[in-house]
Amino acid sequence: MTLQILWFSLICFLWTGYFVLEGFDFGVGMLLPVLGRSQEDRRTMFKSIGPLWDGNEVWLVVAGAATFAAFPVWYATLFSGFYLALLLILLLLIVRVLSFEWRERAHGARWERVWSQLNTTASIGVPLLWGIALASLLNGVPIASDQTFAGSFGDLFSGYSLLAGVALCLLFATHGALYLALRTSGELRDRAVVTAARIAPIAAGVGALFLVATLIVANNSNDKGVFPGILPVVVAAGAAIAAVVLARARSERWAFAATALTIVAAVVTLFVSLYPRVMVSDPNFGNSLTVDNASSAHYTLTALTVVAAILLPLVLLYQAWTYHVFRARIGGEDVGTPVDLVARKTGG
Numbered sequence: 001m002t003l004q005i006l007w008f009s010l011i012c013f014l015w016t017g018y019f020v021l022e023g024f025d026f027g028v029g030m031l032l033p034v035l036g037r038s039q040e041d042r043r044t045m046f047k048s049i050g051p052l053w054d055g056n057e058v059w060l061v062v063a064g065a066a067t068f069a070a071f072p073v074w075y076a077t078l079f080s081g082f083y084l085a086l087l088l089i090l091l092l093l094i095v096r097v098l099s100f101e102w103r104e105r106a107h108g109a110r111w112e113r114v115w116s117q118l119n120t121t122a123s124i125g126v127p128l129l130w131g132i133a134l135a136s137l138l139n140g141v142p143i144a145s146d147q148t149f150a151g152s153f154g155d156l157f158s159g160y161s162l163l164a165g166v167a168l169c170l171l172f173a174t175h176g177a178l179y180l181a182l183r184t185s186g187e188l189r190d191r192a193v194v195t196a197a198r199i200a201p202i203a204a205g206v207g208a209l210f211l212v213a214t215l216i217v218a219n220n221s222n223d224k225g226v227f228p229g230i231l232p233v234v235v236a237a238g239a240a241i242a243a244v245v246l247a248r249a250r251s252e253r254w255a256f257a258a259t260a261l262t263i264v265a266a267v268v269t270l271f272v273s274l275y276p277r278v279m280v281s282d283p284n285f286g287n288s289l290t291v292d293n294a295s296s297a298h299y300t301l302t303a304l305t306v307v308a309a310i311l312l313p314l315v316l317l318y319q320a321w322t323y324h325v326f327r328a329r330i331g332g333e334d335v336g337t338p339v340d341l342v343a344r345k346t347g348g
Contacts, residue, residue, distance in 0.1 A: 027176015
């Protein structure tokens, strides 16, 4: 395995981790108007992800940093060409952060509802735009001979990219409902289980359309990828079907694992279909970026590999510890601040 392949695989892993972990955060935000029937319900929903959401964002930051360091040409073309879409994502993420911080400081039910609505808006908008942006990497965008983006914001929108965005939102909503079923109790948990059972078949159906469309888009490309994406597609389809069955059987733990596996397989399908390209060019331009022409020098990749081998296991261990600490169910009662929860869990 070359270092280019290693770092392409690592970036795929980081995006997968981001979508699996931040996916249920977004899903909880999407479901605030559906499941949060009272102020106490909404407070419980926020508390279920309160100690975790900011740590999950680290995966996105590291994925961006890894792309910048290992594939600077890809980073430059992507971030310059998709500038407006990424700016909208950044603004929505900022709004989402403010909703977490300011909702508890809001004086009155009106402002509490406003921040909850803003959180829901951001939780829908971010995965929708991520789906559109990442699908456009495979669908093809105008790339000039000097490896710069030669299109406009409108070039990101196609039937395939919009399908990817909608499929991601529905999958995250199912993932979030199952997460709430695992983390809450009482009537809120019961409503989360019922909602997951209702959304899961829709998410599976739209997700299946996206997977089939991905295979068609990859097969119709002028410079096809090396590996067929059928294997991860089969895994994703099987996991999605399992999620539907398990959600309807009220086996939320295994259903949550199934939706996580569906997300993993879907992201892997996209990256497998891309390789060895990292950004497909419109057929009229024919200047696709690949792992070879977009990567850093061998020495740089070697140094990055050493650093990643040291730091990445530490990050993974810290995240595993965080999820272990906050694994208990949350009821409607006041459970205190994250610091209080840590002290309670560790006996401090």
